Amino acid sequence: MAVLVTGGAGYIGSHTVLSLLMRGDEVVVLDNLSNASRESLRRVEQLTGKTATFIEGDILDRAVLQAVFAQHPIQSVIHFAGLKAVGESTRKPLEYYQNNVTGTLVLLEEMRAAGVKQFIFSSSATVYGANAPVPYVETTEIGGTTSPYGTSKLMVELILRDYAAADADFSAIALRYFNPVGAHDSGEIGEDPNGIPNNLLPYIAQVAVGRLPALGIFGDDYPTQDGTGVRDYIHVMDLAEGHLKALDKLPAIQGYKAYNLGAGEGYSVLEMLKAFELASGKPVPYEIKPRRAGDLAAFWADASLAEKELNWRVSRGLSEMMADTWRWQQKNPQGFAQ
Numbered sequence: 001m002a003v004l005v006t007g008g009a010g011y012i013g014s015h016t017v018l019s020l021l022m023r024g025d026e027v028v029v030l031d032n033l034s035n036a037s038r039e040s041l042r043r044v045e046q047l048t049g050k051t052a053t054f055i056e057g058d059i060l061d062r063a064v065l066q067a068v069f070a071q072h073p074i075q076s077v078i079h080f081a082g083l084k085a086v087g088e089s090t091r092k093p094l095e096y097y098q099n100n101v102t103g104t105l106v107l108l109e110e111m112r113a114a115g116v117k118q119f120i121f122s123s124s125a126t127v128y129g130a131n132a133p134v135p136y137v138e139t140t141e142i143g144g145t146t147s148p149y150g151t152s153k154l155m156v157e158l159i160l161r162d163y164a165a166a167d168a169d170f171s172a173i174a175l176r177y178f179n180p181v182g183a184h185d186s187g188e189i190g191e192d193p194n195g196i197p198n199n200l201l202p203y204i205a206q207v208a209v210g211r212l213p214a215l216g217i218f219g220d221d222y223p224t225q226d227g228t229g230v231r232d233y234i235h236v237m238d239l240a241e242g243h244l245k246a247l248d249k250l251p252a253i254q255g256y257k258a259y260n261l262g263a264g265e266g267y268s269v270l271e272m273l274k275a276f277e278l279a280s281g282k283p284v285p286y287e288i289k290p291r292r293a294g295d296l297a298a299f300w301a302d303a304s305l306a307e308k309e310l311n312w313r314v315s316r317g318l319s320e321m322m323a324d325t326w327r328w329q330q331k332n333p334q335g336f337a338q
């Protein structure tokens with residue numbers, strides 16, 4: 001039996017495909033390469049000595065999905081495919097709802113037609129909305145999202161909940177990621193954002209490698225330890241391993257469950273910057289800028305449910321996140337485009 005990984009050529013997807021292949025799972029990847037390079041999976045195959053079936057195609061394309069389910073013995077789906085830039089989603093809400101919500105609906109319908117009933121969804125801490133108490137815990141009601149991106153994740157979670165309630169054979173796990181960073185420790189695969197990075201760590205790494213002049217820190221007057229924003233950063237390989245644990249748990253799950261995947265502690269922007277400088281030996285110049293619209297001061301996960309029920313918790317700390325980010329960036333200053 002095989003697992004279908006949508007968006008498997010992307011950042012988190014490629015690391016998860018690597019983990020799946022390493023343990024011997026059969027993997028089929030469907031990705032339209034809108035935000036990824038074919039090279040990522042070539043490297044995964046070099047690293048693992050194993051092959052994943054790759055199909056270039058869109059989750060909105062029913063004919064492609066029908067062919068995938070007809071031609072491969074798919075038992076479960078890990079669904080990464082989607083658009084993920086919060087700021088862009090406020091400018092292009094229809095594209096975000098089309099890709100993230102309609103795309104997921106089309107995928108679920110074609111799964112149902114093919115009799116595939118096990119589903120893992122890439123959700124996000126953003127579904128807790130702006131007013132949830134910190135640390136975020138799964139018992140807090142989700143909602144109050146502040147961007148079309150966040151609302152698209154919320155909508156899919158609600159769709160999964162309702163579908164699972166209506167079909168006793170369908171089971172779904174939503175994994176609510178906190179802030180994924182880092183890279184595989186080979187430095188062969190990693191995060192390769194298009195254009196100027198939105199996220200903190202890719203930005204810092206591109207300053208260190210000389211592609212950008214200085215980091216802008218978005219606000220130093222938050223009510224946090226040093227005034228800069230606090231987030232729960234999680235190593236992408238820990239996150240990948242969380243998907244394997246969730247996949248193994250799915251047959252035992254009835255209905256829909258959500259789990260936080262985070263480290264359970266928060267670091268400030270300045271703490272991240274210092275940790276990166278220490279790991280890389282590179283100074284990272286920065287300047288304080290105004291707050292970024294929509295940013296929260298601080299949040300991190302209560303990750304105890306995943307530990308209890310999935311037997312998962314992070315095993316890689318800040319220094320590994322930084323060393324692995326830097327190894328990837330140094331070996332691949334222009335990302336996958338060499």
Ligand code: NAD
Pocket residue numbers: 006007008009010011012013030031032033034035036057058059060079080081082083084099103122123124125177178179180
């Ligand atoms: P990514 O952009 O690297 O990966 C997404 C992949 O999906 C890309 O390879 C892209 O080409 C593909 N894709 C997009 N639309 C598609 C479509 N319609 N059909 C087929 N393929 C399509 O992003 P990532 O960081 O690896 O994120 C993976 C998932 O995790 C996304 O759903 C994202 O929203 C979610 N997530 C990411 C973060 C984060 O900070 N990286 C945090 C929380 C949740």
Ligand code: UDP
Pocket residue numbers: 179198199200201203215216217218219228229230231269292295
């Ligand atoms: N941040 C920053 N400068 C940047 C990018 C991010 O100061 O160039 C801060 C941001 O304000 C937040 C933290 O770094 O406090 C993490 O931001 P990121 O965009 O990586 O993740 P988010 O939690 O916003 O999804």
